[in-house]
Structures are given as structure tokens and as C-alpha cells.
Amino acid sequence: xxxxxxxxxxxxxxxxxxxxxxxxxxxxxxxxxxxxxxxxxxxxxxxxxxxxxxxxxxxxxxxxxxxxxxxxxxxxxxxxxxxxxxxxxxxxxxxxxxxxxxxxxxxxxxxxxxxxxxxxxxxxxxxxxxxxxxxxxxxxxxxxxxxxxxxxxxxxxxxxxxxxxxxxxxxxxxxxxxxxxxxxxxxxxxxxxxxxxxxxxxxxxxxxxxxxxxxxxxxxxxxxxxxxxxxxxxxxxxxxxxxxxxxxxxxxxxxxxxxxxxxxxxxxxxxxxxxxxxxxxxxxxxxxxxxxxxxxxxxxxxxxxxxxxxxx
Amino acid sequence: xxxxxxxxxxxxxxxxxxxxxxxxxxxxxxxxxxxxxxxxxxxxxxxxxxxxxxxxxxxxxxxxxxxxxxxxxxxxxxxxxxxxxxxxxxxxxxxxxxxxxxxxxxxxxxxxxxxxxxxxxxxxxxxxxxxxxxxxxxxxxxxxxxxxxxxxxxxxxxxxxxxxxxxxxxxxxxxxxxxxxxxxxxxxxxxxxxxxxxxxxxxxxxxxxxxxxxxxxxxxxxxxxxxxxxxxxxxxxxxxxxxxxxxxxxxxxxxxxxxxxxxxxxxxxxxxxxxxxxxxxxxxxxxxxxxxxxxxxxxxxxxxxxxxxxxxxxxxx
Numbered sequence: 001x002x003x004x005x006x007x008x009x010x011x012x013x014x015x016x017x018x019x020x021x022x023x024x025x026x027x028x029x030x031x032x033x034x035x036x037x038x039x040x041x042x043x044x045x046x047x048x049x050x051x052x053x054x055x056x057x058x059x060x061x062x063x064x065x066x067x068x069x070x071x072x073x074x075x076x077x078x079x080x081x082x083x084x085x086x087x088x089x090x091x092x093x094x095x096x097x098x099x100x101x102x103x104x105x106x107x108x109x110x111x112x113x114x115x116x117x118x119x120x121x122x123x124x125x126x127x128x129x130x131x132x133x134x135x136x137x138x139x140x141x142x143x144x145x146x147x148x149x150x151x152x153x154x155x156x157x158x159x160x161x162x163x164x165x166x167x168x169x170x171x172x173x174x175x176x177x178x179x180x181x182x183x184x185x186x187x188x189x190x191x192x193x194x195x196x197x198x199x200x201x202x203x204x205x206x207x208x209x210x211x212x213x214x215x216x217x218x219x220x221x222x223x224x225x226x227x228x229x230x231x232x233x234x235x236x237x238x239x240x241x242x243x244x245x246x247x248x249x250x251x252x253x254x255x256x257x258x259x260x261x262x263x264x265x266x267x268x269x270x271x272x273x274x275x276x277x278x279x280x281x282x283x284x285x286x287x288x289x290x291x292x293x294x295x296x297x298x299x300x301x302x303x304x305x306x307x308x309x310x311x312x
Numbered sequence: 313x314x315x316x317x318x319x320x321x322x323x324x325x326x327x328x329x330x331x332x333x334x335x336x337x338x339x340x341x342x343x344x345x346x347x348x349x350x351x352x353x354x355x356x357x358x359x360x361x362x363x364x365x366x367x368x369x370x371x372x373x374x375x376x377x378x379x380x381x382x383x384x385x386x387x388x389x390x391x392x393x394x395x396x397x398x399x400x401x402x403x404x405x406x407x408x409x410x411x412x413x414x415x416x417x418x419x420x421x422x423x424x425x426x427x428x429x430x431x432x433x434x435x436x437x438x439x440x441x442x443x444x445x446x447x448x449x450x451x452x453x454x455x456x457x458x459x460x461x462x463x464x465x466x467x468x469x470x471x472x473x474x475x476x477x478x479x480x481x482x483x484x485x486x487x488x489x490x491x492x493x494x495x496x497x498x499x500x501x502x503x504x505x506x507x508x509x510x511x512x513x514x515x516x517x518x519x520x521x522x523x524x525x526x527x528x529x530x531x532x533x534x535x536x537x538x539x540x541x542x543x544x545x546x547x548x549x550x551x552x553x554x555x556x557x558x559x560x561x562x563x564x565x566x567x568x569x570x571x572x573x574x575x576x577x578x579x580x581x582x583x584x585x586x587x588x589x590x591x592x593x594x595x596x597x598x599x600x601x602x603x604x605x606x607x608x609x610x611x612x613x614x615x616x617x618x619x620x621x622x623x624x625x626x627x628x629x
Contacts, residue, residue, distance in 0.1 A: 021520050028522035032348075032433055035425030036442065039492065043449050046489065050372075050460060056347075101345030108343055116349050121354035127612050128605075129550020131577055135584070135601050136357045139364055143589065176596060191332055193339030214451065221453020224552040224577075230585060265455045265553050268462065277463065283454045291451045299444070 057282025102170020154230025343502025365602025
């Protein structure tokens, strides 16, 4: 490790070469500023380009009408619906499990082999490429259980992607709750679970909620895990039939469902619409705007809830 | 103080009820169950993919593992008169390595330089501006990166350098942009987690900021910065769609920045849906999935080995 002794023998300092040391310092500072500004410009021009290219499609018609076959002017209505429906299903499955595991890690876990195994599993799950999660879904839900490409299989795959993140967020938020709260509650004779359920969880909610929303924004744009689980086709939907048991019902969990992100990927390679480029531009813009909105919402809600709880 | 419910009283009242010990037990069981489920899920996933991935090496016409890894002959649909199908995946393995390597080479220097600006030189702007922006961009879907690569970068490369435009260069650039926010955020965390005494001590000895950065801060934060870079590499290596869209997907060794090629993930994406379940071709794709999983484990091991060092560093002084 570079330490003080290195510095003292440093030629720049030792032999009075201060001027060049200061000049180097100024040059370095300039380079770091240039790097930071370049990075931000790069990211902003990237987002700007997407939204600018897709601006023509940011209207209600594009967002609500179904795609057209071999014809211009189709929209992404069913795909957008599928994305939202999948996201709701996946959150319903993954939030209770993730928060439960987070409670375990923060409140019950002792330094043991089991805890280490969970920790390692979480790390593994969060490092897995999403295509591997999709392939696992294909293997289990489609090949072995025989569900066929379906919303349910897609929601399961997304749940696997979500779980490690929600668990970590829940664990961190719970650990951030001041210990005095817990000690006070236990001293009043409450049981451990009562303390968790009535004090710790409510206090940790802002953190958990903003983490969940961030994760939700991410799975909204997920495609690789869905190619072989939710599938790449969207059967015609009847938006007046809300019985989940009917095949054409948008709510049927066993129908295949192409999401907006998958459609964005596919529309160019298949080329069934002459305006594929506009459609992809529009979908990309919708995707990026949605992710930004989720991000801002998470930030805002997290802060607002925190303020409210501080006021009490 | 956090939000307290009407508080002590109600807790005491229900504590007097007879069911609270039951709930206590159920609650603990539920939380433990969720924790165990995560292990079960991981083990199942690894076991099933391993089992399926090994299928190609067993059975009536087993594939030689050495040929699978080190042969560059990929002719999955060759008939018996052409010498039978060949399943060498070297082309894809090298493709994945070179495209993610290129991405990291392009992204890491910029990311680390930017993280120095954010954490050391302009910490207030870093906290209030750079960090939120980076967080915003880590969430952008990879298909969006792929689509911008396809609609902007590929034509640009075609016009500037010739060729098809679909190339290793396009893939590397798209992935570099994708992992930039990730590496920058993690490198910033690494630098910010150093004890402030390091910086102060160095300044007190008369070192300039640059001397402090490259002799004290960067060496001290190195293990954690490397973790960030490795995580970026892991993400780039496992990315499927963004790469598949711009890399051209032709089966050839990565011999030039401007030639189209393939990666493990791109060929799985392209062919998994079009091959018959149980066929040799399909089995070879599952073996490639296993290879991808194994390489991801390799990255996790690297990260783990880098990991423990970081707690020691701060306590040296």
C-alpha cells in the first residue's frame, strides 16, 4: 500500500519540484472534470435521442391500439397492457417472499451455515444473467410443467429476478430502523413478531417501498427472461371480457403475452410492419420514460413517507 | 421518530390474547421459510440447468467435452454426408469474451475517472446531481440500448468504416454504455467508503490532490473498484438482447473489430426457440447455457476473493 513513507521520498516533493507537481495536479483535475462531463453528456444525449426519435409515437392512439399486420399505424396497446399485468403479478408474488426473507436476514438470522448459504444464494441469484433465469423458466414451467408460454410463467421468471433485490432492500431498511424502537417494544412485553409486524415493518416501509418501485421499473423493461417464458406472441385480446378463465380475456394468466420490451426487440427482426422503425422508436421512448417515471416516483415516495413519519 | 401505531397499549392488549404465541411461531416460520426458499430456488436452478446441460455429453451420440469447448466448428445442421453436425463453441466463447472485454476496456477508465470527480473533487455535485443521474440510467432496459445501437451506431459504423456495421465494435460500444453507470456508481461507493483520515493525512503532508488520489486513494480503494469492474464485466458477459441486436450473429472467430460475430448469449437467444426439444442441436444450446452459468460462477468467485480485502484496508491506520 502506498503510505506516508512513499510520499516523503517522492521526488516531486523532496526535491522542491513543486511547480510541476501543481501543474500535474491541475491537469489531472481538468481530466477528471472532462471525464465526468463527458459521461453525463453521453447519458443525456442517449436519453434525449431516444425520446426525440420516439416523440411522434407518444400519443394515446399508439399506446392503446393493437399492432397491425403488414400495415402502417399500428400501436402497442396489448403489449403495454401485458407489461403492466406481468409487473403487477410479479410484484404480488415477489414482495411477500422478498420482505419475508428480508425479515429473516435482518431479525432471525444467526451467523450460521444456513445464513451463509442464503447470503451466497442471494449473491448468485443477483449475478445470474437474466437469460439464464428465462431458460430456467423454460425448463421448469414450459417443458416440465407444460404450462405453455404464459403470463404466469413470465411472472415466475420475473419473481426470480426480483427476489434478491427486494430481499436486500427489505433487509437494509429493517436494519436501518433505530434499535431503540425495538428495545422499547420488547421492554413493554411485546413478542418479537409483534414488534416486527407493528413497529419495525411500518418504520421500514418507506425504504422497502422505494426499493420495490425501483425494481418494478427495471422489470418493466426486462425482455431476455421473458422470451422463452411469457413468449413472443400476443393472441387477440378482447378488452371487454375480464373473466380470467376465458382464453381471449386480457386477464387470463395462461395465455402467451408479448411485453413492450420484447416487442421492441422483435419488431425489427420480423419486419411484419412497414413502419417497424417508428414502432421501435416509439416503444423505446415509452420504455425509457416509464423507467424514469418509476425512478422519480420511488425517490418522491421514499422522501414523502420519511417526512411524514418524522413529523409524528 | 418513525411512525408509531397507537402504540404500547394495543400491543399489550393483544399480548394478553391467547394467540400471540401462535403468531410468534408462525411469523418466525414464515420468515425462515422465505429464507430457505431462496436457497431452494438457487439450488434447483443450478441443478436443473446442470442436468440439462450435461445431456449433450451422455446418451447414444455423446459430444466430446473437449471438442465442445475447444473446437470452432459449429455446424449444427450438417447432414451425415457432410460429416455430421459439429458443436464446437469456441467461436461463441471467444465472441463473448472479446465483446465484454472490449466493453470493460472502454467503460472502466471513464467510469473510474468520473467516480474520482464525483467522490473526491466535486462531492456535493456528486451527491446531488451525478448520483441520481447514474441511478436513473442503471435502470434503462437493455433492449433500449440495443435499439439505439441498431438504429444509430450500426449505420454510423457502416458509413465511417465500411463493412456491415454489425460488428464487435458495435457490440462493445453498446455494452460499454450499458455498464458505465454501474461501474461508476460502484467505484464511487468504493472511494467514498474510505476513511476521511486518509485524505486529510495526505493533504497534511503536503501532497497535492492528484498525488493523494493516485498514491493513496486509488490503491486503498482498489479491491472494491475491481469488484465494480468485475460486476460490470459479469453484466456485459450475460447480456443477451442488446448484443444480439448489433453484433451480426455470424458464426466466425472474432478476428476484427469491424466483422460481425456471435456470442454465447446471442446464439442461445437466436436458436433456442427454433430447435426441437431433445435434439442434439438443442442439447448443445443447453450445454452453452451451463457454460454461461459456470462462467458467471467464476465471476462470483473472483468478486468473493476480492471482497474480504476491502474491510481490512480501512483499518490499516
